[in-house]
Amino acid sequence: MSNTPSTHDATGPIIKRPTRWHIVVFLLPAFIVYSAVMILPLIETLRLSLFNTVDGQSTFVGLGNFKVLFGDERWAHDFWNALKNNFIFFVIHMLVQNPMGVALAAMLSLPKLRFASFYRTAIFLPTLLSFVIVGFIWKLILSPIWGVSPFLMDLVGLKSLFSPWLGKPGSALIAVSLISVWQYVGIPMMLIYAALLNIPEEVIEAAECDGVTGWSQFWKIKLPLILPAIGIISILTFVGNFNAFDLVYTVQGALAGPDGSTDILGTLLYRTFFGFQLQLGDRSMGATIATVMFLIILAGVSLYLFVIQRRMRRYQF
Amino acid sequence: MSKARASLTRTSLVHLALISYAIISVFPVFLTLINSMKDRNAIFRNPMQLPSPKTFDLVGYYTVLGQGDFATYFQNSFIVTVAAIALVLLFGAMAAFALSEYRFRGNTLMGLYLAIGIMIPIRLGTVAILQGMVATGLVNTLTALILVYTAQGIPLAVFILSEFMRTVSDDLKNAGRIDGLSEYSIFFRLVLPLVRPAMATVAVFTMIPIWNDLWFPLILAPSEATKTVTLGSQIFIGQFVTNWNAVLAALSLAIFPVLVLYLVFSRQLIRGITSGAVK
Numbered sequence: 001m002s003n004t005p006s007t008h009d010a011t012g013p014i015i016k017r018p019t020r021w022h023i024v025v026f027l028l029p030a031f032i033v034y035s036a037v038m039i040l041p042l043i044e045t046l047r048l049s050l051f052n053t054v055d056g057q058s059t060f061v062g063l064g065n066f067k068v069l070f071g072d073e074r075w076a077h078d079f080w081n082a083l084k085n086n087f088i089f090f091v092i093h094m095l096v097q098n099p100m101g102v103a104l105a106a107m108l109s110l111p112k113l114r115f116a117s118f119y120r121t122a123i124f125l126p127t128l129l130s131f132v133i134v135g136f137i138w139k140l141i142l143s144p145i146w147g148v149s150p151f152l153m154d155l156v157g158l159k160s161l162f163s164p165w166l167g168k169p170g171s172a173l174i175a176v177s178l179i180s181v182w183q184y185v186g187i188p189m190m191l192i193y194a195a196l197l198n199i200p201e202e203v204i205e206a207a208e209c210d211g212v213t214g215w216s217q218f219w220k221i222k223l224p225l226i227l228p229a230i231g232i233i234s235i236l237t238f239v240g241n242f243n244a245f246d247l248v249y250t251v252q253g254a255l256a257g258p259d260g261s262t263d264i265l266g267t268l269l270y271r272t273f274f275g276f277q278l279q280l281g282d283r284s285m286g287a288t289i290a291t292v293m294f295l296i297i298l299a300g301v302s303l304y305l306f307v308i309q310r311r312m313r314r315y316q317f
Numbered sequence: 318m319s320k321a322r323a324s325l326t327r328t329s330l331v332h333l334a335l336i337s338y339a340i341i342s343v344f345p346v347f348l349t350l351i352n353s354m355k356d357r358n359a360i361f362r363n364p365m366q367l368p369s370p371k372t373f374d375l376v377g378y379y380t381v382l383g384q385g386d387f388a389t390y391f392q393n394s395f396i397v398t399v400a401a402i403a404l405v406l407l408f409g410a411m412a413a414f415a416l417s418e419y420r421f422r423g424n425t426l427m428g429l430y431l432a433i434g435i436m437i438p439i440r441l442g443t444v445a446i447l448q449g450m451v452a453t454g455l456v457n458t459l460t461a462l463i464l465v466y467t468a469q470g471i472p473l474a475v476f477i478l479s480e481f482m483r484t485v486s487d488d489l490k491n492a493g494r495i496d497g498l499s500e501y502s503i504f505f506r507l508v509l510p511l512v513r514p515a516m517a518t519v520a521v522f523t524m525i526p527i528w529n530d531l532w533f534p535l536i537l538a539p540s541e542a543t544k545t546v547t548l549g550s551q552i553f554i555g556q557f558v559t560n561w562n563a564v565l566a567a568l569s570l571a572i573f574p575v576l577v578l579y580l581v582f583s584r585q586l587i588r589g590i591t592s593g594a595v596k
Contacts, residue, residue, distance in 0.1 A: 020419065022499075022501060023421055027411070027427065029411060030475065031410075032411070033467050034434065034468050038434055040431075042441060042442035044442070044449075045441065045445045104338060108335070110328075113331070115332075118586060119335045121580075122343050123335075126345075129346070130531070131529065138539065140565075146360075146364060147364070239438065243440055245532055249531065250531070250551060270501055274536070286444050301436045
């Protein structure tokens with residue numbers, strides 16, 4: 001690994017150097033911790049998904065676990081339900097969180113806007129709070145017992161529309177997704193804000209000389225320039241959503257109620273692997289669900305890296 | 318004239334929108350903080366009112382501090398976060414230096430290998446991580462959490478820091494070499510001090526997910542002695558659901574350190590994000 005000559009003397013004759021041990025020393029700690037605690041367990045988890053306990057012995061079952069997960073009556077219902085909910089969870093983030101992040105960033109980046117740093121600080125605050133705090137605060141606020149939400153809705157004359165959203169199977173998933181959006185809108189806002197600040201003055205001035213201002217300036221000039229940043233926030237949202245667990249767990253518990261209506265892959269993995277109440281923990285099926293999550297995330301990331309990012313036009317200033 | 322008025326309307330609309338959203342962001346936190354300092358009746362009768370001398374009551378805080386072992390939880394979270402950040406910064410910076418400074422066979426491959434962890438979440442390996450921790454007897458120790466968070470933080474740290482280390486002047490390093498500094502002294506005495514701002518950015522990015530994580534404390538270290546603040550407050554609140562004073566006080570106690578840190582460091586944090594650490 002370190003026997004090749006350094007490029008510092010690329011112009012000179014190639015001299016065989018002794019092993020440069022310092023490179024090994026610099027790389028080794030990170031390499032060991034990262035491999036031992038992250039990469040090897042990940043590979044081992046993928047491997048475990050191909051095994052199951054038969055007659056008390058760990059046996060190779062090929063894709064048997066996946067067949068059970070996708071097709072067996074007991075598992076398939078939970079799995080497809082969690083996958084569908086996870087997908088809805090992601091779609092709500094894409095439709096609400098990211099456009100809202102872009103809108104907030106567009107407003108914040110207006111030149112000579114006063115109090116901009118105050119707004120930024122306030123809107124980014126929820127992102128730093130832990131899911132436990134966010135989950136419980138919203139549980140309290142939306143609780144019909146406390147009555148804060150009905151009171152607030154009364155102020156705008158919408159009291160009749162209030163219902164215990166978190167407790168109803170039809171609305172619980174949307175409510176949880178929106179809580180998550182509330183917490184995370186700061187991230188797309190900041191990344192888009194940074195991208196907007198990076199657009200050079202000259203481009204905007206040139207647009208203004210051509211009479212392109214206001215709305216059409218945003219749509220025709222700025223939006224195309226920040227598309228790469230929108231691509232990044234989309235893939236970050238995707239990975240984050242298909243790996244989510246904490247918020248559903250704190251708001252709705254490990255059973256992801258009511259009636260499994262907020263169950264996503266993360267909570268399903270938790271219940272399957274560790275067991276919950278009457279259900280016993282199952283290592284092989286846990287590994288199988290983790291593998292499915294891995295494949296979904298891998299597919300999304302590859303799609304982004306090899307298709308979307310390559311097609312995207314990047315402008316160099 | 319009419320144009321100026323139109324722009325004035327537009328600016329006020331923008332302010333209106335931003336103020337409304339800022340209120341939506343801050344209101345739940347504010348509501349929790351004010352109600353945690355009121356007596357039970359006032360919490361229910363007038364949730365929106367600031368605590369007055371008549372309704373002021375710290376009974377929730379007494380319950381929390383008397384029942385839950387929050388001092389230990391804070392200490393655990395603190396130890397885990399500080400140790401993990403220190404290791405991520407040290408190991409990450411060393412690896413980033415090796416990757417950005419030297420040309421050697423496998424450099425690109427090593428860079429890609431370390432980058433996998435930016436996109437693939439460490440959580441997916443939980444099944445085998447728990448097995449490994451059981452095998453090595455690290456379950457219910459803070460060491461297990463520190464190791465996991467170090468592994469989790471290294472990829473992004475290497476990525477950001479190697480970008481910054483490429484900007485350190487070669488002349489400076491070569492001057493050091495001519496003066497007889499070893500490669501180690503060049504790293505520790507010349508390069509590290511120069512990338513300190515980038516290290517601060519990485520530290521903030523690493524800290525937030527570690528402090529807030531619920532998954533690994535729940536799985537690897539759920540014992541009373543190793544609970545972190547996040548897990549501790551989750552369980553405490555679960556047990557005291559009906560005691561609103563205690564729940565609100567526990568939430569406020571969990572919010573408080575984050576709030577103070579954020580107000581102190583928000584400038585640095587926001588500058589770190591917007592300075593193009595993620596491009």
